[in-house]
Amino acid sequence: MSTPKVWTSLSVMAVAMASQPAAAQAPNAQDVAKADARAAATVKAMKTEEKTILTHGIMPMDLGIGTTKIPADAVPGAGYVAGIDRLGVPALKESDASLGVSYVMGLRKDGATALPSGVLQAATWNPDVLYRGGAMIGGEARAKGFNVLLAGGVNLMRDPRNGRTFEYLSEDPLLSGMLVGAAIRGIQSNHIISTIKHFALNGQETGRKYVDIKISEAAAKESDLLAFKIGIEQGQPLSVMCAYNRVGGQNACSNDFLLNKVLKKDWGWKGFVMSDWGAVPGVEAAINGLDQQSGEQLDKGVFFTDQLAAKAKADPKWAARVDDMNRRVLTAIYAAGVDKFPAQKGGKIDFAANAKVAEDAAKQGIVLLKNEGGLLPLMKTAKSIAVIGGFADGGVLSGGGSSQVQGEGGPAVTIPIMGDGVWAGLIGQNYHRSSPLKAIKAQAPDAKVTFRDGRYITDAVEKAKQSEVAVIFATQYTTEGLDVPDLHLPNGQDELIAAVAAANPNTVVVLENGGPVAMPWLGKVKAVVEAWYPGARGGEAIASVLFGDTNPGGRLPITFPASTDQLPRPKLDGSDWVEPNFAGDPTSGSDQLHADYDIEGSDVGYRWFARKGQKALFPFGYGLSYTTFQTGGLALKGLTATFTVKNTGARDGDEVAQLYLATRNGEVKQRLVGFARVSLKAGESKPVTLTIDPRLLADWKDGQWVTPKGAYGFALGRDAEHLGEKVNITLPAKSWKE
Incomplete structure (x- = not known):
């Protein structure tokens, strides 16, 4: 594994690195190499019967599915993998954790600090926010006894109706990869193993156990796989979680191309691949690259114990594979220091300090979408304010599923979504105890x-x-588990907004949403604030933006389409017949549902809109401020870009500088190639230097990256649709392996 390259603003990375605690650094490539050598020695010392201990695990909870004996040292959470006491190998205790230590339907009877949704964190365009959030989650996880976090969601938004858009980050591989890498570094600075997930092309929840993704190798390498590659380079995650869906006809968790060829051979990654829960079709997944069967109660059978041992006994190829599986799990344990720095249940958590981390993230990621006539910020001397809807008297909305986090005391409001049964609690509609009404008062x-x-x-x-x-x-x-059928607000809220706007010319809409929404009322309201799912201190963060204590600096990390007709697939594949499926067989219905990602290929999100010449409702990178900025003076020397950002207004604020490839040899070829969040006092200007990753300029052809000789046009953008003057440079033809 080679030392990762850093492709982003020097100033941004300096801030991110400065925030890392001196006492515990996240493992780097050299640490992984040393751990790998130690792991090889441990594998040689293992007895035959010990070689299927680390290869499978359970959900240590009573799910009403069969009879699973829960070990005394397990912590209620996503997973438990037994250790090997004789060799000093600790048990792995796993929690869902992209947005905080998971609430697991309240079964642990405790609370955790909820970060804002992943898409809000991405709207900060600030790796330091992601790093600090990851470090906070890792610290709380250690205090609860966990040493593996199922975090690092980096799937690109290929469809805005995806029910898990809120968990992920963006539609762009550079932005997603850089941010997820920072989050993983933060988590793993706590001597905890983090995953990166869901590998790969996990673009919808509808039929998620068996939808078959059609995409060319080139398109995958230039988009979703590039996001994973950058995330792995930046974060050095010690585990990869494979996905539910199929890719090219093979389950992602039993996919030789993804797991063996790309991840382990081409990328040289040394960690272990764990399955998603209930995603393993059979024992053959081991030969196809899967190292650990997770949550085995949810599969048709326990494949990675007796069946795996029998294969290894009968075939030297399988025996070598089992040794490699163990070596990879041990490499992760040793690189993270899980054995030397054991997590202890019952540790102290500073919830007040951690809430400030969540609140700061929310403040930085809230996006101002409209502000007609300067209605915002609201005057604190206003005589009367009507607050309407959204359970704003009780709290702020959070997304559902395995990433659900709740603080001490549980949610302020809970609305059942799906009948009864073990999974009903998993997808209930819950609100954090942070009242916007109280904060506005x-x-x-x-x-x-x-x-x-x-x-x-x-x-x-x-x-x-x-x-x-x-x-x-x-x-x-x-x-998680459900996609939305369309982009309209449910429960008659569009009609409510239109009626209130007709009654009061000073109407502000605050959106709490998981992904893009339609806004048929946009022309009737004065202001729109995109607050996403704002986390544990969301109410306070929203009020801070509304009244100007925080100058909004968030920028959209995803495109808001004007209509689903603009999408590559206007109709969501399978939405007319597929039901929610949590514990079902990943092979059932496998020939019935297909999603053609070759329609857009690597042109995901704003790239698709640029290719088609379409105008979005709000484009990728969009966001307003209470001040004004001027970005200019772009110059390129090779793949190093320099320019200046100036605050030309009367308020302090943050600008997100965005550098795009606009054309290649005269053809529209729009790609984000650099970004930097810059804080500026009124009237202040700062220089910015960005180094461009050559992969963002290249095509994947015949097993390598290729940049054709010719003219490359770059431009600074306020967002993906509003680019400044192009600067053209000529680059030579070049090709290189990964």
């Missing part, structure tokens, strides 16, 4: 602040008429 203590829940439009309209300003909280709940 604190910001405007002399105002008459009233609340209406929005169930009755006439009631909300009457209250809006009586107030200077109306602030509507609109929610779109999304969850």
Whole structure:
């Protein structure tokens, strides 16, 4: 494994690296190499019967699925893999954790700090935010006794209806890869193993156990796989979690191309591949690259114990594979220091300090989408404010599924989504205990602040008429296991917003949503604030932006389409017949559902819009501020770009500088090639230097990266649709292996 290259703003990386605690550094490539050598020695010392201990694990919870004996040292959570006491190998205790230590439906009877959604964190465009969030999660996980976190979600948003968009980061491989790498470094600085997931091309929840993804190798390498590659280079994750879906007809967790050829051979990655829960089709997955069967109760059988041992006894090829499986798991344990620095249940957690980490992330990732007439920031001397809808009196919305996190005391509001049974609690609609109404009252203590829940439009309209300003909280709940059928706000909220806006000309909409939404009322309201799922201190963060204590600096990491007709697949594949499926067989229905990603290929999101010449409702990279910025003076020397960012307004604020490849040899070829979040005082200017990763300029052809000779046009952009003057440079033809 080679030392990773760093391809981003020097200033951004300096901030990110400075935040790492001196006492515990995340493992680097050299640490992994040393751990690999130690692991090889341990494998030689293992007895035959010990070689299927580390290759499988259970969910240490009573799921009502068969009879699973739960070990005394297990912590209720996602997974448990037994250790080998004779060799000093500790048990692996796993928790879902992309957004915080998972609530697991309240079974542990404790709480954790909820970070904002992944897409909000990506809207910060700030690796330091992701690093600090990861470090916080890792610290809380250690205090709860966990040593493996199922974090690092980096799948690109290929469809805005995906129920897990909120967990992931963006639609761009550079932005996603750089940010997920920072999060993984933060987690692993706690002597904890982090995954990167879900490998790969996990683009929808509909039929997720068996949807077959069609995509060329070149398109995959230039998009989703590049996001994973950059994330692995930047974060050095010690585990990869494979996905539920099929790719090219093979289950992702039994996919020779993805796991053996790309991940282990081409990339030289030394960690271990764990399955997603209930994603293993059979023992042959081991030969195809899977190292560990996770949550074995959810599969058709336990494949990586007796069946695996029998294969190894009968065939030297299988015996060598089993040794490699163990070596990879041990490499991760040793590189993270899991054996030398054991996590201890019952550790102290500073929830107040950790809440500030979550709040700062929310403040940096909230995006101002519209601000007609400068209505925002609201004056703290306002006489009357009507707050309407979204359970804003109780809390802020969070996404559902395995990544669900809740603080001490559980959610403020819970709405059942799916009947009863073991999985009902997993996808319930839950709200964090952070009331926007309370926070707004604190910001405007002399105002008459009233609340209406929005169930009755006439009631909300009457209250809006009586107030200077109306602030509507609109929610779109999304969850693992379900995609949304369309992009409209549910429960009649579009009609509510239109009616309130007609009654009060000063109407502000605050969106709490998992992904892009349609806005048929956009022309009728004065301001729109994109708050996403804002986490444990979301109410306070929203109020801070509304009243100007925080100048919004978030920028969209995903495109908001004007219509689903603009998408590569206007109709979501399988949405007309597939039901939610958590514990089902990953092979059932395998020939019935296909998704053709070759339609857009590597042109995901804004690249597709550029290729088609389409205008989005709000483009990738978009966001307003309470001040103004000027970015210019772009110059390129080879693949190093320099320019200056200036705050030309009267308020301090943050700008996200975005550098795009715009054309290649005269052809539209739009790709984000660099970014930097820059904090500027009023009137201040700063120089920025970006180093461009040559893979972002290249095509994948015949097993290598290729950049054709010719003219490459680069431009600074306010967002992906508003590019400045192009600067052209000529580059020679070049090709190279991964």
